[in-house]
Amino acid sequence: MEPAAASSIRSLLYIMFLLYSSLLIAPTSSQGDESRQANNKHVAIFVFGDSVYDPGNNNYLHVGIDYKANFTPYGESFFEYPTGRFCDGRIVPDFAAMYSNLPLWEPYLQPGSHNFSNGANFASAGAGVLEESEPRTLYSQKQLSYFKEVANLLKQQLGDAEAKKILADALYLSSFGGVDYMSFIDSTPNPTKLQQREYVNMVIGNFTDVIKEIYEMGGRKFAFQNVGPLGCLPEFKQQYNHSGGACVEVLQAITSLHNSLLSNVTVELQSQLSGFQYLIFDFFSSLNDMINYPTKYGFNVSKIACCGIGLYRGSECGRVKEYELCSNPNEYVFFDGGHASERANSILSNFLWNGGSEFTWPLSMKQLYELNSTTAIEILSNDKLLFPM
Template sequence: MLLATKSLSFIYGVSLVVFAAIFATTTSLQSRRHAALFVFGDSLYDPGNNNFINTSITYKANYPPYGETFFRFPTGRFSDGRLISDFIAKYAHLPYWEPYLAPGQHEFINGANFASGGACAIADNNPNVLSLEAQLSNFKEVVSLLKQQLGDAEAGQILTNAVYLSSIGGVDYHIFSDQYPNATESEMENYVQVVIGNITNVIKEIYALGGRKFAFQNVGPLGCSPVAKQLNNLTKTECWKGTLSLARQHNRALVTAAKELEIQLPAFNFIIFDYFTTLMNLDCNPFKYGFKEADIACCGSGIYHASDCGIGDYELCKNPNDTS
């Protein structure tokens, strides 16, 4: 699974910075205790939606050692505990996420989490999971249900007051880098524009349904991840330049696209959490943030433990709190 690119416990430390960044610049959730939060994304945000789709074990995290630190059992989250989206929900006084696809009754006045581990902005890149487009379709079902239950006016108010949080694109770039390791700068730029274009189209559709407040998490330093190092036989100090370049291009293009939407769409508000810089700082200075190891994942196989956590013959760090 691609989230094995980071030590599982890194999610906790990064999460604290995420909600500090998000809630320092928007008061929507703080001032409206029960404002809804709708979440879209990949394995960084997936609370277990992949448990309920027909896909391989590679795209699931419903087996040990996932979940061992906080929930004490595997929930489908690609972490030893809570995810970034869980900490944000807690900070916003919302309950921990149940997967949108989990059977049973759901209370959508608090929002919903549609994220799917391995998800892509380009649907054809990974048909094994829920693409961003598929997540949008699920959101539309929630909008329809809210209108049926509450009426158009009340449902519209919930949708307008809500925050729309997303993290998507990283898997697209891993796939492109694997398929085109010798891609030219022009080819990479064109590909980034396709990814950003798909994200922008989804944002516009959410806006048309009432969304006004958007929080984006940009793409991390993909080329410096354990999986990039392991697949490309790199040393600890090396990064895979192609994937790293794609991440940087994506993050610049995301800012440009968001600013253009701010001009085009009345009352459109956005913030972007710089996940790239935060994670790069952790990679370069692990001791500063209380970690002993930043280049080797906490769970998995291979020289950097970058794949198959919980599957077959894998290794597990003794203490996820310091990745020792």
């Protein structure tokens, strides 16, 4: 009897061992599984940018209809009402929040209480790095000032140590530059290469100042979306009367220059700033590939927007009575003349989160999210790191 009992005990222990081992194995097979892995952490996200990232902050600004999307048919595919997002549904920061187990974004300017331990979205349609690009919107320095207010509020609510830890662990997601180059080309239609380089250097220089200020506030993990292929957007092909379908070369050139310099600057910042970690999401190449090879991504239409008027439906989505609207936005890369459809945003967000050298470098957003801030202890013990009032 004793050998049989011993064998039964060994079998039971072996089964228990297998069950225990299976609990240690993290799921890795699907996008949904990857999202669930993020549920074990809480990381705030602070969002800065222009219309590509705006969840509706401009609803609360005295700006013209060109800078608002709080009317139909915007929002129809997901929210079923217009939220102020320039999309038929969710935008890239919404999907990033979902991957990070955070709620969909409410505009920072929306009245009422906010849980800033989750972060905040300051993005504003029409916002440039430079104030002069569109001073009526929340340009980069204005968004930075609101971020400082949030940091001070976290300090008051949670105490210095907890507030600084949240800021150190947070992700800082941004999309800037497009508005500045649209403004520049409007005022300087045929800029020389020297003029282009001088202007891009000015934009990058001012943006670098914003990054450094966020770093001084305790930020360490930055996700930069580069500028998309402006010259290939339906809005600008229509504006420049490119009936043959060719992209607007001057916009493509200045955008490419910006993206190249942004890559160089981030490498320099990492060498200069202790604990600085970053990724660049190649929005330019990702969206460009969708435009050129739509069927590869399951789209039927990539050169014409779902909503608008004109040759490419490049303008006036929802603003005039006679605008056209497609029957299924999921078949289109662009919802309006300058902004991707929700389905395209979903695909782009997958590229951002999961990465791959052709989409993000040197890290993916998932890797940046999971990266513990190596400077958290330094920040908590650094008496010189103060919250500006």
